[in-house]
Amino acid sequence: MKCLGVTGSLAVLLLLASCGTSSPDGTASSASNAVPEIPAAPQERFGTIWEGLTVDSGLVQSGQSLSHLLGPAGISAAVIQEIASKSREKYDVREMRAGRPWWIAFDTDTLQPATYFVYERSSTGYVRFSLREPYNVVLESYPTDTLIERATGIIESSLSLDLERSGAPTSLALSMAGVYAWTVDFSRLQKGDAFDVLYERIYVNGEPVGMPRVIVCHFEHRGRDLPAYRFNQGDGADYFDLAGQSLRKAFLKAPVEFSRISSRYNLKRFHPILNRTKAHYGTDYAAPTGTPILSVGDGVVIKSSYTKGNGKYVKIRHNATYETQYLHMSKRAVSVGESVRQGQVIGYVGQTGLATGPHVCFRFWKNGKQVDHLQEDFPPSNPIAQEQQDAFLTTVTEWKEKIDDPTFGVR
Numbered sequence: 043m044k045c046l047g048v049t050g051s052l053a054v055l056l057l058l059a060s061c062g063t064s065s066p067d068g069t070a071s072s073a074s075n076a077v078p079e080i081p082a083a084p085q086e087r088f089g090t091i092w093e094g095l096t097v098d099s100g101l102v103q104s105g106q107s108l109s110h111l112l113g114p115a116g117i118s119a120a121v122i123q124e125i126a127s128k129s130r131e132k133y134d135v136r137e138m139r140a141g142r143p144w145w146i147a148f149d150t151d152t153l154q155p156a157t158y159f160v161y162e163r164s165s166t167g168y169v170r171f172s173l174r175e176p177y178n179v180v181l182e183s184y185p186t187d188t189l190i191e192r193a194t195g196i197i198e199s200s201l202s203l204d205l206e207r208s209g210a211p212t213s214l215a216l217s218m219a220g221v222y223a224w225t226v227d228f229s230r231l232q233k234g235d236a237f238d239v240l241y242e243r244i245y246v247n248g249e250p251v252g253m254p255r256v257i258v259c260h261f262e263h264r265g266r267d268l269p270a271y272r273f274n275q276g277d278g279a280d281y282f283d284l285a286g287q288s289l290r291k292a293f294l295k296a297p298v299e300f301s302r303i304s305s306r307y308n309l310k311r312f313h314p315i316l317n318r319t320k321a322h323y324g325t326d327y328a329a330p331t332g333t334p335i336l337s338v339g340d341g342v343v344i345k346s347s348y349t350k351g352n353g354k355y356v357k358i359r360h361n362a363t364y365e366t367q368y369l370h371m372s373k374r375a376v377s378v379g380e381s382v383r384q385g386q387v388i389g390y391v392g393q394t395g396l397a398t399g400p401h402v403c404f405r406f407w408k409n410g411k412q413v414d415h416l417q418e419d420f421p422p423s424n425p426i427a428q429e430q431q432d433a434f435l436t437t438v439t440e441w442k443e444k445i446d447d448p449t450f451g452v453r
Contacts, residue, residue: 095147095157102161104140115146116155117173125171129179133169165251166244187245190257190444192451197235201228202300205237209453214241214254219299221256221270221281223385224291226263227416229302229327236262240444240451256281258441271438275430284442286426286434293360293420294338294384296327297368297404298391304328304401307414323412324369324405331400333391335368337382338404346378352403353395356388366415369403370395 102111109122117125126135138161147158159171167183193210202215218239219228239259243250259270270281270289281289305326337358344365345357354371372392382388393400406415426434444450 094150096150097145097147099145102138102140102142102144108135125177128177132179132181166246184246189243190240190451191243191453192240194238197231197233211254217254217256223294225268225289227295228300229296258445271441273434273437275427282426288423288425290423291420292339297336297338298327298329298333298402301327301329324403326401326403328401329391331372331392334387335389335391335402337386337388338366339384341382343376343378343380346374346376351396363409365407367405370397
């Protein structure tokens with residue numbers, strides 16, 4: 043892995059220990075407000091234009107705009123407006139976000155306004171603004187290293203903790219949950235389930251950035267091997283099994299990620315509040331208040347309301363056969379008539395209505411009758427097209443050889 047170092051006089055100029063930060067009004071801030079861990083920039087990051095300049099730096103604060111940052115640096119409102127206008131085709135300054143780093147460069151031996159402004163738009167790239175005519179704007183990317191890494195393990199407690207124990211980033215759990223969202227209910231993992239995954243990580247200056255991306259994974263769940271191979275048929279990458287069947291199903295397995303089932307579909311359930319036997323036509327997923335609730339499939343919202351029993355709830359019609367309902371929300375995020383996509387946030391976990399704790403009661407209708415969705419077998423999405431079969435087979439063969447080699451991807 044290549045780590046990019048700091049070279050030349052630029053190291054002295056951009057070391058944060060020697061550069062103060064600025065508050066929104068342009069005054070120097072205390073050491074306790076110093077920009078945390080923004081590395082000194084290597085010469086190739088911003089180019090040789092930084093030699094001989096004094097550099098100020100900071101983080102964009104909530105509510106700050108380009109004017110708030112450049113005004114205290116001596117840039118007039120008219121020039122700021124011209125810069126914002128000229129840069130729009132390459133980068134719209136209204137997209138600047140709080141918490142992202144910035145740098146402003148001044149001529150060291152003059153009292154002239156600032157010369158350059160750099161905004162780090164992402165962990166892999168930045169925008170450089172020239173503050174002198176003709177006000178050029180340049181989008182650049184940092185040099186990156188892309189590595190294939192491996193994680194293997196056996197489920198002892200939770201996927202996140204067991205990934206961490208294996209030395210992998212816990213964020214890999216989210217990536218894996220996305221891959222298997224249609225085939226594995228991660229609230230029902232069992233001890234002894236196992237994973238072997240090759241994933242891609244991007245590094246900048248030796249530090250990982252962004253989410254890890256699964257390339258191939260074999261997940262053993264309840265004694266069944268569930269392979270997933272990443273392949274792009276031309277309409278975006280997706281995941282397929284060894285036979286070329288998509289892992290994407292018509293519906294997600296659960297409306298809440300990393301929750302637990304606190305009560306199942308049960309026609310003879312004893313109600314904990316009403317103190318009598320009352321059929322429970324849904325599956326309760328317990329999760330902290332405020333946890334996002336996801337639509338399990340594409341559809342149209344047909345109800346977004348409140349009742350004494352259901353609390354705040356949403357009901358979605360997916361097609362002529364299927365409808366789903368989500369009860370006891372703390373807050374609804376969609377309205378009647380709104381079209382929703384699979385995985386879209388439609389509300390947040392709460393305990394409104396007849397509920398003893400924060401959870402979502404998930405109900406599923408098939409042909410107008412409420413059924414246990416955990417017992418339904420849903421059809422897969424589009425498989426590998428005939429004209430893509432050879433390319434898919436080549437990809438699978440290549441990656442299967444790598445994942446079958448226990449030393450590949452081990453760091």
